[in-house]
Amino acid sequence: MDLAFGVDLGGTKIEIVALDREGRELARRRVPTPREDYRATIETIARLIEEEEARLGARGTVGMGHPGAISPASGLVKNANSTWLNGRPLHTDLAARLGREVVLANDANCLALSEATDGAAAGARLVFAVILGTGVGGGIAVDGKVLDGANAIAGEWGHNPLPWPCAEELPGPRCWCGLDGCQETWLSGPGLAADHRRVTGQELSGPAIVARAEAGDPACRATLERYVGRLARGLAAVINLIDPEVVVVGGGLSRVPLIYEAVPQLWSRWIFSDRVVTRLVPARHGDSSGVRGAARLGRGDRGGAFSGNPGSAAAPVGRADPRARTRRNRA
Ligand SMILES: [Zn+2]
Numbered sequence: 214m215d216l217a218f219g220v221d222l223g224g225t226k227i228e229i230v231a232l233d234r235e236g237r238e239l240a241r242r243r244v245p246t247p248r249e250d251y252r253a254t255i256e257t258i259a260r261l262i263e264e265e266e267a268r269l270g271a272r273g274t275v276g277m278g279h280p281g282a283i284s285p286a287s288g289l290v291k292n293a294n295s296t297w298l299n300g301r302p303l304h305t306d307l308a309a310r311l312g313r314e315v316v317l318a319n320d321a322n323c324l325a326l327s328e329a330t331d332g333a334a335a336g337a338r339l340v341f342a343v344i345l346g347t348g349v350g351g352g353i354a355v356d357g358k359v360l361d362g363a364n365a366i367a368g369e370w371g372h373n374p375l376p377w378p379c380a381e382e383l384p385g386p387r388c389w390c391g392l393d394g395c396q397e398t399w400l401s402g403p404g405l406a407a408d409h410r411r412v413t414g415q416e417l418s419g420p421a422i423v424a425r426a427e428a429g430d431p432a433c434r435a436t437l438e439r440y441v442g443r444l445a446r447g448l449a450a451v452i453n454l455i456d457p458e459v460v461v462v463g464g465g466l467s468r469v470p471l472i473y474e475a476v477p478q479l480w481s482r483w484i485f486s487d488r489v490v491t492r493l494v495p496a497r498h499g500d501s502s503g504v505r506g507a508a509r510l511g512r513g514d515r516g517g518a519f520s521g522n523p524g525s526a527a528a529p530v531g532r533a534d535p536r537a538r539t540r541r542n543r544a
Contacts, residue, residue: 216273218262219323219508222246222254224295229261230501231273232508236331240265249297259310276316276511278323278503279303285365316510320344321352321368322359323506324463324496329354330509332497334459341368341457342496343448346464349397349404353455359510371397375443376450377483382443399443402465409436423469441475448476449483452491463496463503 215234220227224246231240242261247253258277266272283304284291290298308315318326325342334340334354344350349371353360360367372395375382385394386407398404402419409415409422413432417425426433448460462472473493481489496502 214269214271215512216266216269216271217508217512218265218273218275219504219506219511220258220262220275220277220279221323221504221507222258222277222279222295224248227254227257227261228504229258229265230504230508231265231269232505236505239269246295248295251297251301254298255303255306255310258307262311272313274316274508274511275307275311275313276318276323276507276509277307278318278320278507278510282319283317314511318359318507318510319350319352320503321350322361323352323503323510324461325352325354325368325506326357326359326509327498327502327506328459328461328463328496329357330506332461332502332505333494334461337458339455339457341448341451341455341460343370343460343462344464345400345402345444345462345466347402349400351451353457370447370451371395371400373447373450375399376446396443396447400440400447400466405436405440405466408439409433412436412439419466423466426471437469437471438475441472442479444472445476445479446483448493449480452480452484452489457491460491460493461496462493463499467495467499 216239217232219230219232226243227246228243229241230238233239242265244257244261247257262273262275279293282291283289288302288305289300290303291300293299304315304317321342321344324344325340328334328342329337329340338356340354342352342354351368351370353368372388372390372392374394375385375396378385378394383394386398386404387393388395388398399408405419405422406417409417415432422433422436426437451457451460466472473495477493498505
């Protein structure tokens with residue numbers, strides 16, 4: 214049997230899925246993450262996989278999406294909001310425990326791979342996957358494989374500045390990465406809430422703003438319109454650069470139906486083409502795309518994703534500067 218395990222290691226839950234060659238789910242398990250306990254985290258993942266292997270009577274490949282980043286210098290986890298993982302050789306310890314290679318990738322690359330394989334972007338040659346959630350991330354799949362890039366940051370657009378800004382958008386909110394006006398400060402769920410607060414003085418969560426906008430609240434509708442305009446500009450810049458056939462959206466804000474209608478109506482203004490055929494679609498597998506993409510990674514559909522030894526140049530990592538700009542778990 215051709216068996217591929219995907220692991221989604223999050224701060225509150227560990228999810229595993231087992232896929233066959235056709236992408237059918239043979240198993241799915243979800244357990245709480247043993248918080249603050251690194252050894253127990255490794256053991257929990259390994260045991261879930263071993264239990265399902267015993268039940269299915271086959272051994273599988275393993276790919277894992279995880280918070281934080283792997284330092285290319287040390288091979289250790291850094292900048293994970295699940296802080297007990299930081300400074301640990303997660304990749305090599307899990308590989309040693311399971312006696313096989315474990316392939317790691319960040320959440321946006323897992324989304325891109327999952328959706329390009331059998332999701333909303335199936336059959337497209339060039340796919341840009343966007344996560345609009347607690348943070349903003351992006352990943353690129355080409356011919357069904359993750360494009361990692363020379364610095365392993367291909368597709369990372371969240372910390373580019375918002376393009377074509379108007380006067381009120383400058384310099385933009387201070388970002389945790391140390392720069393001002395990053396797209397993440399505008400396009401994440403917290404960014405949406407902060408924009409609403411700045412303009413109206415009203416303290417509402419992202420989901421509450423969306424719900425009130427859908428119910429007709431004028432101030433919330435205006436906030437959502439500003440959001441849609443910014444997303445259209447951000448994606449227009451991506452289309453001008455890599456010209457994907459499909460832009461697929463995951464994360465909490467992917468559940469706002471308005472964006473799929475309103476953004477493509479606006480983005481042509483900034484796209485350098487007389488005709489725009491790029492499709493903007495929600496992730497078909499929704500929140501499961503991360504764990505499904507991780508399974509695809511382990512099976513080898515991964516392009517240049519991190520599968521080497523600690524110190525591999527292909528390790529997913531942010532900039533090695535004092536601001537420690539790096540990837541975090543964003544969905
Ligand atoms: Zn930033």
